[in-house]
Amino acid sequence: MEKLNKLTAKKTGPTIPAIPSVERRMFLRSFGIASATTLALLSSCSQDNLVAPGKTLGRSGARTGASVLPDGSIDLGSGDIGISNLAYTLDQLEVAFYMTAVEKTSGLSELDRKVLVELHDHEVVHREFFKTLLGDNAIPMLDFDFSGIDFNQRNAVFDAAQKFEDVGVGAFNGTGPLIQDAEILKIAGKMVSVEARHATLARHMLQPRTYFSLGHELIDDKGLDHHLTPEQVLAKAQRYIKQKISAVNLPKM
Amino acid sequence: MNLFNILSDLEGVNAEASERFLFSRRKLLRTTSVAALATPAFFAATVNKAFAADADVVEVLNFALMLEYLEAEFYKKGTMMSNLIPQSDKQVFMKIAEHEKQHVEFLKSQLGDKAKPMPEFDFTAKGMFPDPFTNYPIFLTLSQSFEDLGVRAYKGQAPKLKDDKAVLLAALKIHSVEARHAAEIRLVRQLRVWASEQETGGVPAVVYKGENNIRHHDAIDLVSLSDSHLYQMSGSDVEMVVRESFDEPLTKEEVLSIAGPFIKTMMP
Numbered sequence: 001m002e003k004l005n006k007l008t009a010k011k012t013g014p015t016i017p018a019i020p021s022v023e024r025r026m027f028l029r030s031f032g033i034a035s036a037t038t039l040a041l042l043s044s045c046s047q048d049n050l051v052a053p054g055k056t057l058g059r060s061g062a063r064t065g066a067s068v069l070p071d072g073s074i075d076l077g078s079g080d081i082g083i084s085n086l087a088y089t090l091d092q093l094e095v096a097f098y099m100t101a102v103e104k105t106s107g108l109s110e111l112d113r114k115v116l117v118e119l120h121d122h123e124v125v126h127r128e129f130f131k132t133l134l135g136d137n138a139i140p141m142l143d144f145d146f147s148g149i150d151f152n153q154r155n156a157v158f159d160a161a162q163k164f165e166d167v168g169v170g171a172f173n174g175t176g177p178l179i180q181d182a183e184i185l186k187i188a189g190k191m192v193s194v195e196a197r198h199a200t201l202a203r204h205m206l207q208p209r210t211y212f213s214l215g216h217e218l219i220d221d222k223g224l225d226h227h228l229t230p231e232q233v234l235a236k237a238q239r240y241i242k243q244k245i246s247a248v249n250l251p252k253m
Numbered sequence: 254m255n256l257f258n259i260l261s262d263l264e265g266v267n268a269e270a271s272e273r274f275l276f277s278r279r280k281l282l283r284t285t286s287v288a289a290l291a292t293p294a295f296f297a298a299t300v301n302k303a304f305a306a307d308a309d310v311v312e313v314l315n316f317a318l319m320l321e322y323l324e325a326e327f328y329k330k331g332t333m334m335s336n337l338i339p340q341s342d343k344q345v346f347m348k349i350a351e352h353e354k355q356h357v358e359f360l361k362s363q364l365g366d367k368a369k370p371m372p373e374f375d376f377t378a379k380g381m382f383p384d385p386f387t388n389y390p391i392f393l394t395l396s397q398s399f400e401d402l403g404v405r406a407y408k409g410q411a412p413k414l415k416d417d418k419a420v421l422l423a424a425l426k427i428h429s430v431e432a433r434h435a436a437e438i439r440l441v442r443q444l445r446v447w448a449s450e451q452e453t454g455g456v457p458a459v460v461y462k463g464e465n466n467i468r469h470h471d472a473i474d475l476v477s478l479s480d481s482h483l484y485q486m487s488g489s490d491v492e493m494v495v496r497e498s499f500d501e502p503l504t505k506e507e508v509l510s511i512a513g514p515f516i517k518t519m520m521p
Binding site: 095102117118120121122124125126128129132133169172173174176177178182183185186187189190191192193194195196197198199200201204208209210211213214215216219221222223224225226227253 | 342344345348354355356408412423425429432433434470472495497498
């Protein structure tokens with residue numbers, strides 16, 4: 001596998017928790033709705049939902065973007081921006097986790113490594129999507145702490161992977177109905193089933209062809225998958241994120 | 254014309270309809286200039302939209318129910334055959350059969366007396382798959398077809414449920430279960446878990462038509478954005494990564510044209 005041998009050669013940045021500095025964004029202090037670039041990008045998929053609520057609801061100047069609060073914590077913002085920032089948070093977390101897993105896990109088989117690389121790469125695509133969609137409304141690059149995960153145990157790594165992926169599934173399911181913009185809802189739908197495929201793959205690496213690999217403990221007696229509120233998502237993810245994240249301004253059911 | 258009289262007449266007839274009406278009227282008011290409100294055309298548009306929303310949801314749920322009937326019946330038949338499913342895969346198919354039966358019951362409970370009855374199925378699809386319940390590879394191929402098709406079908410309907418949060422949430426929660434099924438079946442078949450036009454596993458190509466899409470937003474070129482961050486090498490691999498990072502929807506018409514050969518008698 002020539003490709004796999006080149007893995008470490010391609011990534012030259014330091015390992016987690018530090019994200020390679022080339023990817024580090026400036027820590028913007030506030031993100032208003034006045035940003036021209038964001039307006040241009042977001043309005044290209046919806047003229048009136050994401051961008052205009054401040055105007056049409058007569059609340060011009062209301063904050064919708066993300067912001068860094070005085071105590072250093074990060075508010076995800078409100079509306080579709082807040083929901084997109086929540087997804088962006090999870091995608092950042094997953095990319096950082098898989099990067100650490102690929103570089104640090106001992107005793108990986110060639111197949112193990114291939115799976116972790118593929119999961120990493122998909123999450124990069126999802127992360128880049130939200131980062132670009134959000135533009136100046138995006139939260140900064142976050143710092144992570146995966147010290148609670150035992151990277152000496154291959155099974156612990158796949159167990160963490162299936163948990164992160166299932167937080168992703170629950171987050172997309174729970175926030176989908178809160179999305180205003182039909183285009184963003186469509187794209188979220190295209191991603192959530194891939195997250196569910198990821199979760200299945202990670203579970204399959206632990207217990208193939210079982211109830212567990214199908215995620216049975218998350219599925220209720222109506223055959224419905226789990227869903228998480230933004231608060232529940234953060235309750236599960238916060239311990240791995242160094243900055244304090246707030247979803248207080250996200251919409252609610 | 255007195256708009257408010259008509260509104261209160263409607264309220265008298267059907268409180269729920271009026272609520273829907275008011276909801277969609279509020280939405281329209283947000284985006285429409287005041288002058289337009291006075292026109293009869295505007296009023297007619299509002300009324301039609303208000304009632305269509307309800308009919309849309311019923312139509313979507315009955316479409317979903319038809320697909321769940323198909324899956325539930327397929328797995329019921331398959332799991333009843335004593336020599337079809339090897340021991341190693343029994344857990345997976347027992348659980349999937351249970352989920353699909355639960356989906357049927359759930360959708361019927363949501364539709365009440367609007368639920369359509371189960372049609373008769375022909376799992377050979379007019380002879381295309383002659384022995385689905387005695388030939389395990391064929392059974393697996395059909396299972397993968399139905400699951401990946403189900404994922405695409407729910408995905409295509411989700412935007413139509415946007416105005417009914419509770420129904421949309423339920424649909425999303427079925428959608429991700431179908432994706433788990435599809436992924437596990439693909440793994441059992443030793444295929445990559447991602448739906449793609451490149452790896453159909455013997456499933457009719459039309460089930461994966463359009464899965465190669467790499468453009469999800471006009472202003473976002475994911476290939477160039479992602480390239481430098483990926484572990485996998487550049488070139489055609491980057492496109493593969495991008496296309497496998499998203500599942501694509503199908504319209505109801507596309508799904509029905511694929512599922513059609515399996516349905517002997519369409520629901521009235």
